[in-house]
Amino acid sequence: MLNELIENNMILVLPNNMKENVIKEVSSLDKIYNIKFMSLKELIDSLTFTYDERSIYYLIKKYDMNYDVANIYLNNLKYAVNNLSDKTNKLTKIKNELIENNLLIYDKNIDKLIDNKKIKIYGYDYISKFDLDILKKKGINAQIINKNVLDFNHEVYEFEDIKDEIYFILSKIIDLLNNGVDINNIKLCNVTSEYENDIKRMFKMFNINLNIKDNKSIKSSLIAKDLIDILENNNIDETLDFITNKYDMTILSNKYIVDEIIKILNKYTFVKEKNILIYILKNELSKKHLKEIKRKNAVNIIDLKDNIISENDYVFLIGFNMGNIPKIYKDEDYLSDIEKEKLNIEKSYEKNSLEKNAIINSIKSIKNLFITYKLKTNFDSYMPSLLISDMNLNVIKDIEKKYNYSKKYNELLLSEKLDNLIKFGENDKDLGILYSNRLNDNYLKYDNKFKGINKEKFNDSLNGKLLLSYSSIDNYNRCAFRYYLNNILKITEFEETFAQSIGTIFHDVLSKAFKENFDFDLEFENVTKAYDFSNKEEFFMKKLKEELRFIIDTINKQNNFNSLDKSLYENKVYINKEGNIKLTFMGIIDKLLYKEENNKTYLVIIDYKTGFPHTNLNNTIYGIDMQLPVYLYLAKEGLFKNAEVIGFYLQKILNNEIVRDPKKTYEQQKEENLKLLGYTIDEPELASKFDFSYTDSEVVKSLKFGQNGFYAYSKVLSKEKINKLIEIVKDNIDNAFDNILDAKFDINPKRVGKDNIGCSFCKYSDICFMKEEDVVLLDEHNNLDFL
Ligand code: SF4
Incomplete structure (x- = not known):
């Protein structure tokens, strides 16, 4: 040819x-x-x-x-x-x-x-x-x-589950290799997204090399996220210097990500507006993927269309399901079918017919072809492709599985089937074969103990600095291994969810809302412009904008009860600790209101919460849930010498639907929900500096003062207790620094009373395989009885 x-x-x-x-x-x-x-x-x-x-x-x-x-x-x-x-x-x-x-x-x-x-x-x-x-x-x-269309006949194999389909493909590949077929002549096509993870995992288990692209975008990598954050406040050179110092550039994937970012920045050197540059950078990075390392001898993924496949090639056309193949074009392009008709370009139905013919011709022209489809994955059900009836293809079902291809995979299947038997009483027909062929009795036996890491090497890897924050210490104290995975190995890629974006936008606008010349609409517009919302999200943002306007109006009303005349918003506070390397503790205080009087600074701390506000401080003793006390520590240790705390509160700025109280209007109920949740000093004179209405507070939830002092249900603390709370925080921070520098990262989730608070919301149970004996039992405290 x-x-x-x-x-x-x-x-x-x-x-x-x-x-x-x-x-x-x-x-x-x-x-x-x-x-x-x-x-x-x-x-x-x-x-x-x-x-x-x-x-x-x-x-x-x-x-x-x-x-x-x-x-x-x-x-x-x-x-x-x-x-x-x-x-x-x-x-x-x-x-x-x-x-x-x-x-x-x-x-x-x-x-x-x-x-x-x-x-x-x-x-x-x-x-x-x-x-x-x-x-x-x-x-x-x-x-x-034109392509030479041949007329080979093919059969189609049906599988109940996607994993069975991949198993069949792998077993056929092994047969081909055993028969002397060159691995480079084996090709997969139509590998749609639902296959990627299972294919990667199972090819590895069967020790078969496969060249497959990484489907993660560069934008979701930690380096890209970090770089974009830093670029917001620094120039490009400073940002790149920081990133190349922080990340190990001898690691190929890190180097590749930075190189790709530099390439994009070089293409846009003419852009002077930082916000536009960052916006474009984010968009381009979201379309770039991590580098595919192409192995020489491997199965390759190819396109079925616009391709000529040699007669020496063995092709697996997988996912032969409706909607996957042939691709369906709908009349939803920028130009409609009516406009396309006038322009004499292909309309969607013409494209569908061309697409179908192209696929049929390709299928008929491949000599060695295996066509497979599945009926379900863990997440969805699927129908076979309509091409089966159009081409009159014979479907083979109930294909018997042979278990002589991968010992590792057989063990995994055996465990899965035993799980189903023990938990759900399902007796799989292949369980007996797998059980009798098992190599060992490892089911439910494992050693998950973390064997530790070399302390000196770990300390070297810190490059002379360790930065901790409330959340990293919280992670550490919940479970040291959780901190190790999350904060040291950083195995979770950060991808901002819509809920997190709402939090960031609300915090951002609120940090400017109580300053002079604040223009709500202008500020909201400025802050949201950097986001690329879907139509659905846009719809919610419109609603949420009005919620935020209401929140700001309500806080302005609350401020009428307050004589603290100074304020700090989104204030970053750093505290340096003594040590052989630079040890820094940092935190960002959402809102700090204060007044300077007689050489003293009277202060109140408020943290906005868009999620669930956790007001229980009883676990502060264990270094867990100590966010508000941490802010007190930062304010006293890092900002003001002679600080006197009046109160520290959470403010829930996004509430779910409200349970209707017939005695109150909807507005009143919403205002009630914006009252502050937290602790006030038990001295009326000091309390009144922040809240004139403290006798029956309009500002702080459940704060009431009568003839016998503060009501029993009011959350009040003495000066001594507040200071003790701050001391506990300080000790917890120091201990966390010491333990982390000692490389103590055991799997040790904490259970307080009946609650395993260590593992709550932890994403790593698939890695640590936590056992009951790993749990550390702690006494439950109530009403801050340790103060
Ligand atoms: S799941 Fe529990 S034990 Fe495992 S890492 Fe997370 S917190 Fe630690």
Whole structure:
């Protein structure tokens, strides 16, 4: 085929996924050929125009466009025609503007390049009407070499579960390898997202190399997250210096991430506005994936479409399910089918028919093909592809499993089936075979003890500094191993959820809400602009905006009862500790109200909570749940010398639906829910500095004072007790520094009374395999009885 395809002085247009192999084949020939290789997109772009980063930036800046929307416009610019529809008029307007500003790229050398050259187009299942039209208009008489459609017959294998399907594929691959097939001739196609994790795991267990892309975006990596945070307040050089010092650049994946970030920053050096640069960076990083390390001898994943598959190849077409294959196009593109009709480009139903034919032709043309599908995964049910009836394919069901391919996997299956038998009484028909063939009796036997790490090496890895915060110490005291996984190994990639975004936005706006010249709408707009919300999230944000306006109005009302005339918001406080390396404890106090009087600073601390507010301080004695006391410690130790604490509170700023109280209006109930939750000094004179209404407080929940002093249900503490609480915090912080520097990271979740508070909300039970004997039992305290 190659000999018929190539000739000297030609342009060979072929899909990118075929380029590498064809170039390799051509360069192995004895003769030297002058051939320019291009994809059809590259050829059409050169014959028309294309765009780059400057065009994207222009649309984002000029029209405040979302990054994805800007790309949709740019990708549709080739269909810009006037007076066809509002959308094409808009495209024309944008196109003209980009031309006027020199922001479209025209290939000046294309005429010279194609002059006197034979152009052949090869490997495409179909070529769109638009592309054919461009070739015609430019007078290019390209030779389109259609794929040779053969007529091989195939069967389809049905599996109940996705893991059974993968097991079958692996067993067939092992058979092929045992029969002398080169692993590089074995290919998988149609590997959709629901397969990725199971395929990676099971190929590893069967010791079969597979080249598969990492589906995680670079944006979700800790380095990228860190870099974006730092870039907000520093210049690019400082940010990169910090990141390359903080992370080990000898680790290939770290280096790759930083290199990719630098590449993007280099493309956008002309962007002067930091906020736009960061916005674009986030978007581009979300589309980039971690590097795939391609192994030489491995099974490879290929495209079924726009590809020529050799007769030596053995192809597994997996996930032959409805919706997966063939792909279904709907009338939901930027240009509708009606507009496409007028533009003479393929409408969705035409694309569906082309797609279906392409898949059928590809299937018929592959000699060695295994087609498989599943009926369910752990999360979903699936139907077989409609192509089965269209192509009249024979389906083979109830395929008997042979258990002689992977001892490791057999043991796993045995444990799974034993679990099902013991827990649910399900007796699997294969349980007997697996049980009789087992190699050992390891079921439910394991040693999960953490064997420790080398203290000196660990200390070296800290690069001379250790930074702790309330949450890291909380993690450590709940379970040292949890801290080790989360804070030292950092195994969880941080991806901000919508709920977390709401928290950040609310905190951000509230930190500015009580300053002079605050303009709510303007500030809200400024803060939310950096986020890329879906339509659903936008809808909620509109509602939440009004909630936030109400919260600020209510806090302003609460402030009328308060004589503390100074304030700090989102204040970062650092406290340095003595040690051989730089030991720093830090925290950010949401809101600190204070008054300076007679050489003393009277203060109140308030922490906003969008989630569930935890007001019980009884575990402070164990260094757990000590957020508010930590802020007291930071204020007293790090901010004011002569501080006197009046109160410390949580304020729940987002409440769930309200249980209706017929005696109160909805507004009154909402205001009631915004009352502060926490402790007040038991001295009325001091309490009144913050809350004139302390006798029946309008500001603090359950605070009431009568003839016999504060009511029993009021949460009040004496000065001595508050100071003791702060002392306990200080000791807990010092102990945490000592234990962490001693590399003590045992699996030791704490149970207080009946509650295993160590493991609550911990994501790592799949790693630690915690046993009952790991739990450390602690006495339950009530009413701060340790003070
Ligand atoms: S699940 Fe429990 S024992 Fe395991 S790491 Fe988390 S806190 Fe520690």
